[in-house]
Structure formats: structure tokens, C-alpha cells
Amino acid sequence: MRLPGTRYQEHGWEQVRKLLGHCSLQAFRQIDLRLVLDPEQHGALLDAYTEAVAASLRAHLRTSRAEAPGNSYGDSVSELALSLLFELQAQPAFWQAFMAAMAQEHARSGAFWDNPVSDGMLRKKVNDMYVGLRDKVDADNYIVATGRDCSPNKIYTYRMLDMAYGEIARLFAAWEQHREQVGAILGRELAGLPIEVRQMKSIAGCKAEWVIRWSESLERFDGAPGPLHTRSKRFASLKNSPEKIAAMLTEIGAYEELSANLDSGEGWEGDAGEAALWLEDYWRVIGESEQQEHAPDVVDQILQAQEDAFADVLAGEPSDAAGPVELAASAAQLAKEQASAAALSLSPRYLELARAAQDAGSWTLRMLHAESLPIRLAVYHKLLGPADDSYPDAWLDPATGELPSLQQLAALDGISMPTLRKRRNEAIDKLTAANRAAA
Amino acid sequence: MSNDQDKNAEAPLDARLRERLLLARAAPGDRLMLADATLLAALDGTRPLTPGERVALQQSPLTLRRFRHLALERRSQAAPAAANDPVWSGSAGMLRAAASALALEQMVTDDGCWTLHFLQADGGWQVVLALSAEAPFAARLLREQPMLRVVDGGGAIILQGRLDADGECERAWPFDGEPAAHFQLYGAGFMVEPVSA
Secondary structure, eight states: OOOTTOOSOSTTHHHHHHHHHHHHHHHHTTSOGGGGGOGGGHHHHHHHHHHHHHHHHHHTTTSHHHHSBSSTTSOBHHHHHHHHHHHHHHOHHHHHHHHHHHHHHHHHHSSGGGSGGGHHHHHHHHHHHHHHHHHHHHHHHHHHHHSSOOOHHHHHHHHHHHHHHHHHHHHHHTTTTTHHHHHHHHTSOOOSSOHHHHHOOSGGGOOHHHHHHHHHHHHHHHSSOOGGGSSSSTTTTGGGOHHHHHHHHHHHHHHHHHGGGOOOOOOTTOOHHHHHHHHHHHHHHHHHHHHTTTSSOOOOOBTTOOGGGGTSOOOOOOOOOOOSOOOOOOHHHHHHHHHHHHHTTSOTTHHHHHHHTSOTTOHHHHHTTTSOHHHHHHHHHHHHOSOOTTSOGGGSBTTTTBOOOHHHHHHHHTOOHHHHHHHHHHHHHHHHHHHHTTO | OOSSSTTTSOOHHHHHHHHHHHHSSOOTTOOOOBOHHHHHHHHHTSSOOOHHHHHHHHHOHHHHHHHHHHHHHHHHHHSOSOTTSOOOOOEEEEOOGGGGTSOOOEEEBTTSSEEEEEEEETTEEEEEEEEOTTOTTHHHHHHHOOOEEEEETTSOEEEEEOOOTTSEEEEEOOSSSOHHHHHHHTTTEEEEEEOOO
């Protein structure tokens, strides 16, 4: 099923899910799952998990599963898996729910994760997390692409209707073998080839009443109730709203037709050029708004206004008064750096050259002038990933063509991994605050 | 090194990073805060965001993503039709030192895309603007035939008009002095640019 903006709703999803499950199990063998029991450590555990799964995904990059198409927009299974993995950072509720489920299981049966027999259970919990996450991410993607409201439940409903259409189409195609069931769907006795079977060419031609009758009669033919008629109330109201069903079927059909020429969907990652373009608009809009501060009272046009939620404006301006950034380094510092770089099989002058390759006028550098270079690189590593077209060559490890790993960066900085992560996260918080204040 | 030049001309790496900072942060319970109409009016400058709306936008990654979508859509619509054609916003050229010795016959823009030919006729001068077929934007300009203008180093209009099917536009030389002397008086430079409506 394709809908505006969505990435994870096509057949390739099954492979994305399996790949994430597989790589997660590998990751769990490398990280300390006992931290599950300490809510304070859940953030750190997510960081460690993300890094381990990302590494595992990279190791699987050349497998046929990873290279297979994950959707019809040209994203491979491994690309979708990696981007969904990183969505966990922006949607911490799913990680928290996963942590809670793990802790609950631990309360029941101890450190079950140490027992290989529990792999299936572990995989199931990971699966639940990503299944929920993909619908949340796609609901947001839909909103971004259309400006219309959406929710994970609505995405789930679209998918249920798409599946129902698929079933109806399958029955129509073999109507002679399913005479009675097709009759129940159409609501009349069949006398010869029903014309509807020929007329329904796509989901847009599928009638809401057929979906309702298909679901209603499913128990009679399959033994299990149809999705609109289960005892759970999930779609209970939908079966009484054929017009709602019809609109959703039409929407799926219309977009599938529109996107059938495989016009590459909106890759929201975009490129550096796009980022600069829209940010220019963003700063302008923010600036124009600030200049209007004392304009005669215009009423806020905030959707479903919740006055109090936005009353508390954010903290003060970031200190922008920093002097010129220190780009040079002392001789003693260089000697020390060269020793640690050599131990990491990077060029001994790695930090020196990487430092020189920084853009001295850079906003990021100005905001993070107090941080060490390895911390700044770790910030890029987390936000843009280990490889990005906009990185200067001097930042890359020639062996991999990517930024040094976090282990390497920690060693370059002479600090432990947890310290590096902590400082990196603090640096990102600082940037986030400064960025929002439209520095 | 300047602290204030970067807001409008972001370095690509900064732009990427700041984009991620805005869009990829966790915002529990985030939802679409502003309608398209509100965002578009702000983009068009017809109705700036109120302080409340501004904060709503700044605090909602989802709304910011919608803003990004609309901003890029708006820009791609504003750009001329065929998105693959290179955009042209003007070409500049200089009088070559050697040319001043002889009667001026032609001047070429620095990008090599335009030539100004000077023809003596009936005691006066004709000036012909010619578009090189090699210019990356040649196809678009021939198709769209925008109004063009050539100005001298002092900003005075030398020629204004649309290209013909051969990619040329011919007009009478509008000044009293002959071309070489004129350019030497006015900064020795010239500029070919589209005339915005």
C-alpha cells in the first residue's frame, strides 16, 4: 500500500522487520541488558543499542535481504531498517515501552535474555516496538506530505482496508471456486459471471459495502471473524460508516495511481542544498515574526488551540559572545594527539588535519567551541550519521571512508565511551536550545 | 570569521546539522500545530506568525517538517518550469584591454554565454546581443523568451528586448559616443540580465 509520504507500508516491510529483529538479537549480545532494570540508564542503553544495531546492519549490507527493495520509492530494506532505527531516538516512547516490556518479563522469569531459548520472545518484543514505530513514523510522514491529520491508528486502518481489498480481489479472481462467498460480498445470488468482478480494476473500484459484507460473512467461510466484526472494538465504528471506508479506499487508489510512475517520493532526508534553502525561509519567517512582536493583537491561529501548552517560552538566548574559535593547537597537544591517533590506525596527524578542515565561520563550531574536536565529530556522527556528503575529507578515516567510530573518537579524546556519549548528548542539547532560539 | 554572515548563507554542513537539530529531536505528543494557510501566509510575508504561533512552530518538529515541505514546494514552483534546466540569473563581462586599441567589434561575458556585437551602420552603431548555443540555459531562454536587458558599468540600459529564434536581439546603439569610448567611461563592464516583471 502506498500513501503520501509513507515509507514502511509495502511488502518490503516484512524484510525490514526481520532484518531489524536479527540485528537486534546480535546487538543484545554486545550490550549490557541488565541496564533494563535501571530506568536511569534507559537513555544510555538506547544509545548503545542504536550503535550496535547500526554496526550490525552495516555488516549485513551486502546480503540479499538487505539489498532487496523495501518499497517502491527506491529505498532498500537496509536503508529503511537503518532510518527506522534512528527514528527511535526521536520517538522515545517506543523505546520506553520496550524497556517496560523487558523489565516485566524479567520480573517473571529473571534474566531471560541470557537464555538462547528466549530468542523468539526477545524478537517478538523488538518486533512489537518497530511495528508500532513504523506506523507512528508513517502517520507523521503522511501529515508532512499532505497537511492533513493522521494517526498510527488511521494508518493501521488504511492497511486493513488495503488487505481487505486484496482478499476481495483474490476471491473475485477465483469467483467460480468462491461462488457463495462472492455472492455474500455482493449481497445477491450469483447467476453467471458477476459484472463487478470485471469492473473492479483497482482499490478505487472497491465498494465500501463489499468490504463490510466481506468482513461480516468471513466467519462463515473462514471460521474467524472479519476485522470489522471482531470482539475487540478496534474497527467497530467503521462498519457503520461506509462513506468513511469509501473515502479511504478512494484515497489509497488515487494515490497509487498518482505514484505508479514511481516519481521518487519525498525523501525527507533531503540534501544539503535543500536544507540551506528551507532554513533560509525559516530564519526569515522567524525574523519577520519577531519584528511584528508589538503589532496590534492578531489572534493566534494555532490548530486545536491549547493555550497553556505554549505559554512558557523557552529559556534565554544562547551566549553568542564567544571570541574567535581556537583553531590552532599547542605543540604538546599535537604530540599527545598523534600518539592516540597512531594507536587507532588513523593518520598520526588526523586531529590536526581534521581541525584545520573545520569551517572557521561555522555556526556549529561557534556554538561548540568549548567542546573538543572528537566531541564535535561525535555530534555529527549522531545527527548526520558516519557518512555524509558534506563532511570534509580530512574528517574521514581513510580505511572506511567514514567518520571515525565512537570508540576511536573516545580514544582520540582520551575519555571513556560513556563519557563521550554523555558529553556528546550535552552538546546536542546545547545546539538544540541555541537552534530553536534562532541564533 | 564574521559572526553574523552565516544566517542567510549557511555552510552546507551547518545547514544539514541545523536541519537535523530542528527536525529529528524528540517532542512527545507532537502534532501539527499550524494550518497550511498560516504557514504559507508567513512564507509569503503577507501575515507574519504571531509570537504564539512562532513558538508553536519552533517547538513542533512535525509542524517544522510541514513548513519545510511547503517552503521547498513553494520554491520549486517559483523556479521556472523545467526543473532540470539550469537557472540563469545574469552574466557579466568586461571590456578587454586589447579591444580598446581597435574599434570595438565585440565583447563576451565571462561565462562565454553572451556576445555583444557592434556594427557600424549609416553613420551610427547597431548593437546585437547573441546567446551562445552552448550556454547551459540556452534551451530554456529560447523557449521562454524572457525580457532581457543589457546594462553598462554605470547601470544605464544599452539594450532591452527579447531574443529572436536565432537567439539574437538587435537594437540601435543608444548613446552618442562610440561603444569603446562609452565603456571606458562607465567602468569597462557590462551585464546581461533577465528583466523581472
